[in-house]
Amino acid sequence: MDGAGGWELQARVDGGLEEEMTERLVEYNKSRSEIVRRRFEPANLRSEPVQVFALATDGALIGGCAARVERLWHWLTIDTMWVDQQVRGRRIGLELLRAVEDEGRQRGCRWAEVTTFDFQAPGFYLRAGYEEYAVKHDYPPGHSNHFFRKNL
Secondary structure: OOEOEEEOOOOOHHHHHHHHHHHHHHHHHHOOOHHHHHOOHHHHHHOOEEEEEEEOOOOOEEEEHHHHHHHHHEEEOOOOOOOOHOOOOOOOOOOOHHHHHHHHHHHHOOOOHHHOOOOHHHHHHHOOOOEEEEEOOOOOOOEEEEEEEEEE
């Protein structure tokens, strides 16, 4: 497809061009925002993991919450949360969530975020003080993905 001014569009997979495009976008973003520039400094590139697990007296895993901290941006992102169905309703999930949030606060986080599908735990996060700010409908088809945030 030709464009005005002597250029063309090409629909193809090209890892090299994608990498160059990403590098150029990062450079642009860094030139426009000091905090973004600092985020891309080598010492700030990696997120810090936060993990809390609930173990039965025999050592068996009955629940867990895995998250990550972006210290520079003051955000805690909850990636995985699970509690065994046999022990749900005993506040284990809430205790896991609170422990991860506390660790986030200790690392300077002011906010937390999480996504959950309609068949997972949107009500749980609402009860835990999160506010829903978006819903992606039919993602996956027939379901919804709910986006939550909380001031820490």
